[in-house]
Amino acid sequence: xVQLVESGGGSVQAGGSLRLSCVASEYHFGNSCSMGWFRxxxxxxxxxxxxxxxxxxSTYLADNVKGRFTISQDGAKNTVYLQMNxxxxxxxxIYYCAAEGLFRGATPLAADKYNYWGQGTQVTVS
Numbered sequence: 389x390v391q392l393v394e395s396g397g398g399s400v401q402a403g404g405s406l407r408l409s410c411v412a413s414e415y416h417f418g419n420s421c422s423m424g425w426f427r428x429x430x431x432x433x434x435x436x437x438x439x440x441x442x443x444x445x446s447t448y449l450a451d452n453v454k455g456r457f458t459i460s461q462d463g464a465k466n467t468v469y470l471q472m473n474x475x476x477x478x479x480x481x482i483y484y485c486a487a488e489g490l491f492r493g494a495t496p497l498a499a500d501k502y503n504y505w506g507q508g509t510q511v512t513v514s
Contacts, residue, residue: 390504392485397509400475404513408470410485410506421489423468424448424459426499427481427511437483438470439495448495453479475513482508 391413400406408425420443428434438459439448447459458471472479486502496502 390487392487392504392506394483394485394506394509396470397483397511399512399514402476402513404475405471405473406475406511407472408483408485408509408511410468410470410487412466412487412504420444420492421487422491422495422502423461423485423487424495425468425470425483426486427479427483429478429481432481434484434499436497436499439497440468441491441493441495442468443493446493446495448497472511475511477513480511480513482510484508 393411396406396408398406422439422441424439425437426434427437437450437453438457440459440461442461456474461468485506487504488502
């Protein structure tokens with residue numbers, strides 16, 4: 389059973405930075421999977437933030453975070469990172485890590501494509 393554990397959330401002032409980490413408890417997906425971040429703000433739908441294919445070649449960043457956020461990975465550590473710079477109050481949300489091994493080479497954007505989820509980490513920007 390794969391577990392995803394997020395860390396790195398917190399409270400920062402606008403313009404600040406945070407780095408989120410997501411560690412997969414085991415590499416259930418062979419050598420690669422689609423893995424990334426969604427977020428849900430109060431009274432809003434869950435939205436995709438950034439997805440990467442850990443086997444290389446595909447990365448997606450939502451338009452509202454391009455130029456500010458970066459997704460990266462460390463395959464040796466089964467870890468995906470979300471570097472968030474120039475944070476804005478509208479980035480305040482619970483950030484969830486998601487992973488799925490079914491879509492070779494792809495970065496699905498729909499949350500219902502992912503079967504594995506972390507518990508979420510709160511990011512608050514004031």
